[in-house]
Amino acid sequence: MKPFKIILLVLNLGCAAMALAQTSGLPDAHFNLSLKAPITTWDEAIPLGNGLMGGLLWGENNTLRLSLDRGDLWDERTHGEKEWWKKYTYQKGAEMVAQKKYAIVNGWWDGPYNGVSPTKLPAGRVEIKLPQGQLVQGFELKLATAEGLAYFKSGAVVKALYSASEPVAVLSVKGAIPDAVDLLSTSDVYRKNTDGQGGPSSGGSVSKLGYPDAVKGKKGNAQWYIQEAAEGLKYCVYVETKATGKETLLAITITSTTDSGDLLALAEKRCSAALAKGYDAVLKPHKQWWNAFWQKSSVSVPDTAVQKQYNLVQYFYGAASRLNAPPMPLQGVWTADNGSLPPWKGDYHNDLNTQMTYMAYQESGRFDEGASYINYLWDRRDSFRAFAKDFYGTKGLACPGVMSYSGQPLGGWGQYSMSPAMSAWSAHLFYLHWMYSADDKFLREKAYPWSSEVGECMLGLLKKDDKGILRLPLSSSPEIFDNSPKAWLEPNSNYDLMSLKMLFLSLKEMAEACDKNYEINKWADAAAALGEFHTKDDGTLLLDANNELKSSHRHLSNIIGLYPFNLITPENGEKATKVIDASLQSWDKLGTSQWCGYSFSWMSCLRARVGDAEEAVKNLDIFVKAFVLRNGFHVNGDQTKSGFSSFTYRPFTLEGNFLASQAVHEMLLQSWSADPGKINTGVIRIFPAVPQKWANASFNDLRAEGGYKVSAIRKNNQTVSFSITAAKKGKVRIKDNFNGREPKWSVKNVNKTGDIYEVNLAKGEKISATF
Structure with missing residues (x-):
């Protein structure tokens, strides 16, 4: 055999071996997250978590920090009038918009968001000080076992895990004995922070909450603080240490009044039990859980940066979204640790963020992790029914476009925070969960009931015009024209039209699968009565019947019918192809100056969906290169300042990460139907x-x-x-x-x-x- 052929054979065998290694289950250690020390800011830390609790491991010199979080720690106090949405209803808003009294509507619906609360709450941090002269050199996240490690120049090692089987975190310090272990409350962190202010769009400093100082306590090797929050909520952050020969152990937990009346006793019990077992014993069931998690699915692509990002984002599902834990809001279980409240209150944004955060689990088969959000929406259906009745004046249910953990409407830019179409998009997640899981029990018991109630709410709002077309009283296209008067588009905008059409077609499909034959025609007729999408003569998708997108924009709302919905596909014929080509040419011409990070990963998904592989990978590469911090967190602005976007700021949110993960899926495997609404017409x-x-x-x-x-x-x-x-x-x-x-x-x-x-x-x- 000639030398060249031998080399080629070796290369091919090597590629095949790499592919087999990656798809055999556990992620290869080569793709672990490894960061050089120092890490001097919380948002570049090693992210750890078990769904309920989260932690960020970071530090410099001889000091390590573990920033603490728990998913259901929320201050639910309404800013302004209690239940303001009952007074300032959708119908009243429509009347004000018709009279061009835009400032009044903004005051009604945007004003409530301008307060400090409702907001997600941070939970302080633990600081571990090793002896002077100890120098941390690097950090690592072992993906296979979900462990965070800190390596010191002396050979000392600190390991950390958030137990997959118990609501506790355990740390092991070997090679050095800590001089001190300090527990800092959120107020302590605020006072340590030089300016006490958060980053862009932050809710402000934690001091604005007006809480009393935490009550601190010590007993033996344990220390804790109990924070009185608002509306009866108290939470306890508890740390206990145990020194055994060559190892110092730490156990950490967070309990709240939602767990027990005696939250301190419960915290003590959890930490004592973990210390009695020891790190290795706690690690054993933890590793078993993560081993099963990684066996669900895997991918292998010949791009190290993309592969690392993909693996990390799949890890995020396991670390931040569990079946019986709160679902991920904007920052998951990694709330800001800088003395401030999280950007955008760390809330649940339903005009993009929650939907896209939960768009990548279906193909990877992580249904339990995805069901965290599905169950959250299901469990709040009574609140959502009340919201539909009180705000929209309809039957059925609707989830607010921007909401707190309890499901309370937070307000914000009213065109989007109070838009009914956001509920239609949320219903799409129920549909996808059924489609990918093929769980007919879930379909009958949750997917169709929840989604059909959204459908009833939409039908209650839609009225036929003189041409027989169903129209909403108000319409918009997130987040185009921000909250200016121009943002009130002519009903129905393409965004609203596409969201509603996808909802009704999916309901038709689900009704048929549930043998609800008498409901099939209702949903089919509603979908048809929405009319055609708004386009220019050349096929370019407009914002509404009259307005064209004329400048770069971050939210792909007017082309949502291409992705994630399968309403306009290359397999729908010449007319659809014309619409796709013209619309994407228009977006290309407008450029990316006003894009955020998630815009690039969303566009990557969309380009893959229409079969444009090279543009798909181009956008994905830009995202991975310019819109993630060194620990993989998505940030909204271009961190390279390379001109990909005019935004160069760095508020961290998660949805861009998950969109990037889904972009990989879209390039490797697709299975949508070119005829949505027709059951069993998907194609692999x-x-x-x-x-x-x-x-x-x-x-x-x-x-x-x-x-x-x-x-x-x-x-x-x-x-x-x-x-x-x-x-x-x-x-x-x-x-x-x-x-x-x-x-x-x-x-x-x-x-x-x-x-x-x-x-x-x-x-x-x-x-x-x-x-």
């Missing part, structure tokens, strides 16, 4: 938008709509094999995008109609193909 597309530079890629057990598990390998820019396992009995449909190459099937009776392969599979049956 394997490697539908893979760029040339990803010549070798693979994935294992990603999910497709219909509950299918799909695995595939690609080498030298060609698919070489794939397999599909059925979650239930039915017909699987596979797109022929194999460049004229004929698959060798593992089963008989695979038929082909046009460019679609079809085969019936039994539940659990697996079909494989090689080339």
